[in-house]
Amino acid sequence: MTVPTANIPNSEVDLTNCESEPIHIPGYIQAHGYLVAITADTFLIRYASENIQQLVHQSATDLLGKPLEALLTGTDIPSEALMSILNVGKRDNAWSRMNPHRFRLNEQDWNLILHQHKDYIVLEWEPQVSTSGSLNLDQQLIAEALTEVQSNRTLSELIRNTARRVKQIIGYDRVMVYRFGPDWHGEVIAEEREPHLEPYLGLHYPASDIPRQARELYKINLVRIIADVGSTPSPIFSVGSKDNGQPLDLTHSVLRAVSPVHIEYLKNMGVQASMSISLLYRGELWGLISCHHSSPRFVDFPARQAAKFVSQLLSSALEFRKDEQDQSFLFEIQQNGQALNSQILKDWDVVAGLTQHPVTALNIADATGAVLAFDTKFYSMGTVPADYAVAGITNWLGSQPFDTVFETDRLPELYPPAENFRDVASGMMAIVLSKELNEYLLWFKPERIRQVTWAGNPDKPVTVDEGGRPFLHPRKSFEAWSQTVRNTSEPWKDAEISVAIKLREDVLQVVARKANEVRQLNERLRTAYEELDAFSYTVSHDLRTPLSSIRCYAEIIMEEQGAVMDEDTRVMFQKILDSTERMRSLIRHILYYSRMGRTELNFQPLDMVHLLEVIRDEILITETKKKRNVRIEFGTLPSIYGDPTMVNQVFTNLISNAAKYTQRAQEPLVRVEGRETDEEVIYTVRDNGIGFDMKHAAKMFDLFKRLDNAAGIEGTGVGLAIVKRIISRHRGKIWFHSEPNRETTFSVSFPKEQQVL
Template sequence: MIVPTANIAPSGINLTNCETEPIHIPGYIQSHGFLVAISANDFVIRYCSENSSTFVNRPATDLLGKPLDALLTETDLTAAELVSILNVGKRENAWSRMNPHRFRINGNEWNLIAHQHDTLIILEWESAVAAHAHFEQQLIADALSEVQSNRTLIELIQNTARRVKQIIGYDRVMVYRFAADWHGEVIAEEKESHLESYLGLHYPASDIPRQARELYKTNLVRIIADVKSAPSPIFSLRDGEQAEGQPLDLTHSVLRAVSPIHIEYLKNMGVQASMSISLLYRGELWGLISCHHSTPRFVDFPARQAAKFVSQLLSSALEFRKDEEDQSLLFQIQQNGQTLNSQILKDWDVVVGLTQHPLTALHINSATGAVLAFDNTFYCMGKTPTESAVAGITNWLKTQEFDTVFETDRLPELYPPAESFREVASGVLAIALSKELDEYLLWFKPEQVRQVTWAGNPDKPVTVSENGRQHLHPRKSFEAWSQTVRNTSEPWRDAELAVAIKLREDVLQVVARKANEVRQLNERLRVAYEELDAFSYTVSHDLRTPLSSIRCYSEIILEEQGATMDDDTRVMFQKILDSTERMRSLIRHILYYSRMGRTELNFTKLDMPKMLDVIRDEILITEKNKNRNVQIEFGAMPSIYGDPTMVNQVFTNLISNAAKYTQRVPEAVVWVEGRETSDEVTYTVKDNGIGFDMKHAAKMFDLFKRLENAASFDGTGVGLAIVKRIINRHRGKIWFHSEPNRETRFSVSFPKEQQTP
């Protein structure tokens, strides 16, 4: 039975329709090409677009369920040749390198674009326009030369718009940059002279809803050749495995049909063809190159790829220029942060060290005001709210769910009383020294009043039908509509957050060491801590005996009766053995964590090159057994005073973690380097692995806590807790800085002189 896969249109569109519309499974394709989906194992046709008869003189109903050669009767390509091409794509996952494949159908030139999704290979045919390879290659060469030259970023962006327009021939090409709330602004434009300029206009986030933004990260180029053409439905073959009407996932399709809401939007703009090219920064959507044409216009696949390459050059330039800027800022504020730490240690006083020197806590970011709330007193620096207003903020912060750092560039939206002092504090960055004692270090940024000009009123019109249901429509007018934006500040940068977290660690170290003066309370805490340690040690230790019995008996049964077991039983026994091994590892870590509270430390001067060489060899052997090549490189390796066993455990954990979280990187590199000052020795372990968002790292050292993006990697969630506890016993410090999908740096410092813990 042949069944259509198109989604049934809802009877009404609710106000969240744009965010929930399943645009990756529309059930239709654009009509300027046709689509066939075949099973990857047997190359039988499972899906076919209805318009196939227009191109290959055979209706979809004749093709479904047939082998691949049924499609090729009117082409100059044999089934064997196409199967050979597809097998290369399957075997080497080389679809992007293979596309497009050019051949004739009924005497016309076509481009075949293929990709695999799950168990299906999707084949899409588009017209092949006469090639202008020399012209496109020259434009690409010019763009590459320009990126390598010392031009400003805005010049590169504007010239990229011009080159894309030359390649695709559209009336208008705009570069559209996203803000933190996902609304966009046109920051560059190349257009025909008779068109009204859109440069500087803003567009609301709802114009490009969340699921569309996710697709833009996957499909970097998207074309709508004719907004008035009728889309062609996709039909599927119903069999025992294929659910009736199950839509084909077109996430990676070049012909995927367009949301009716977006078609209405383009028509309202007077646009009949559009094309978009994604601009990425560190794997995330930074902006779009948005192209409009007043008449239908098809751009063939090679020309789209040329435009895509020019945009990727711009993406690379974005990353390079922004990284250069961020590194310069990070270096300067890190230097200031180190000076603050030296002042605190020298004065042995948090207040004096942070507020009463020429360089204060105000100098580690771009804030215009700072307040240290400490020991029931406010110490103000720069332009700040009144003390009563600051007290209100600290009371409110106690109600917020954060452990380490809090930041916002829209404080009045979260805390309405802040509107009365928005001129000095529309943005706030706070580190909690003690939420229980209302002790914080806060930085403030002033309001940045902006006049934003929108392309029409950003509020989408809603109509109500006779049955009372609400319908959402794209706006019809795109005339400039101005709005004054208030209550916002300049955003806080990742580098500012990282240095604030490091300063918090410095301050808390001094506070913790001074707290030793409260001897009675410390003694009670020590006793309670030892009792808890002893309890966890006893429980963990006693668990090992029954666990060993389970493993031993399972191994005996498997060894003696394995030959007579069926496959399912043998698999279950192996799972028992694997689970006991994981539990043994977890118990071992818990025992080590508990034992550290009672073990005496043996301080000695450690030969770090020798220790690190041994650790590297052990890790490389482990990774080699996993068929992985990891580079572990060392810089300077100054000596450390510490307990050999525990310091070895610190670096084994940090370096093995770094190696583990680079598994998805083609060329994994771990860098270990030490540096020495008059007071301490600091080592940094850096990797180029998955990284993590600094805003989600508040519980990094908590037992059994793991970040979401680390869930797919083996681990117990105990390793970093052990490292933190060892560092504390050595009177040292540990801090970190990370950038998702780029790098992670863990730093540990040890006092220069031997100390009794």
């Protein structure tokens, strides 16, 4: 029995369907190619496109459920050759490197493109149209692009030339480089077109034109072609007894059919063929090379790969040039941040250190104004709103749910009164010094008034059907539509946020050490602190006895009844033991955390070379047991003045965390090094692991809090809270900087001996 799995939705979709439409399982392929999907273990045909009969003269329904050899019956393709290719692809997982495979069938040359997704190997046939002349041209254009990337050309020039080269390779009427904004709307920043076409350069397109799920597919499938907008897609049939008629996942397919909404969109633009190539920056979608043609046009697989390679060269150039700029900016503001710290310590005065020297708090961000709200007064630097307006902002910040840093490039949208001073403060970054005392350090960026020209009105038209249900249609008009954008500023960079967090630590250290003047409040806090410590210790300690009983009884049952247990029961008992072990680890961390408040510190000079080598050996033994090869390198390791047990705990947590979060890196590396200043010893622990977004940094040291991208990696969420508390007891500081999927650096500082004493 066969079940059709195709399901093309109506061209009218409701208001949410653009974002939720399952475009990876359309149930159809484009008409210019053919598809068969086989089981990866037995090579049985489970899916076939209806039009496969045109290629092999057998219907899809006749092929379903049969061995792959049945597909080749009556063709010129030796089954042994295809089986050999499939076996090599499975063994080496080399599908992308092997594609395409050239076959001659029915007196025509074909490209066979293979990929494996989950339990299926998907075979897709496309016509082969490249000639030796076109291949030589493609190679020449690739060589030119590689030479250009290696030269000192400007990024804008590289982008323009990439558009030109892609147009030469694929022969489309128009090739545009389309860059995404922070809100995912796009702008055409480069264009190559035929002379008779109207220019699209500089036009903006709303985020809804490329919905979220389409953007996710662009990150996976870097090249996408629609050869003929007007063609009728071919449905895919499946063996119903195997998959209950579930559609085949075409995430990695080169023939995946197109959403009817997008087809209508292209027809409204007068486009009959389309091709898109993704541009990535650090693994995220930066933009697209979008190609349009006024008549149907198919570009075969080798030519698409050539265009893809040219675009990847541009992606590499984007990453190199932007990293170079970011690192230069980060170094500059970090130097200014260090100067501010020295000034605060020298003056022993927060206000003087931040506002009364050549380097002020304004110099750690690309801002035009800054205000220190401290001790019921405002201290202004640069161009800022009036004092009464700043007072309103600080009062409003007190009601916002953040504890460390706040940033926005659209302040009037969040705080409507800011529209009155948007010319100086459409963007704001703030760090909290004390919400209770209404003390903050604020930075401001001015309004950036922009005249944005959209390709048609960005608001898609909505109609209502007979049942009163709203439907969203693609735009029919793409005539230039201008809009003035106000109340926004330049966005804040990750480097600015990172240095602001470090400055907050510097300021709070001085504030905390001067807070001894408020003795009555300190005494009340100390009492509450001791009571909380005692409570945590008691609860954690009392939990250990019943937990030990649970583990003991489970072990007894497994030992006595193990021989007669079925496998499922044994697995469940093992899960009980594993869970009790995780609970014991968590309780142990909580006990350590609670004891820190009562433990006397034994300060002494510490031999950091010996201490860190012992830690490294212990961590490497653990990682080796997990079959992971992590390198832990040391730089200069100056002595630290501190408690040996607690300092050991600090570096054990930081280095083991760094090693743990590099498990997805190809060559995991952790580097530890230290340096000395006149006042302190600073150590950094850097890794090349998963990193995290600095916008989520506020909850880094919260107890039991873990960042979203740490899911699946073992941990209790207590380690960094312990580190933070130990550093505070040593009168030190801890700060960090991270870039997603690139690196993370944690820095800790310990005062010199004379400062501690």
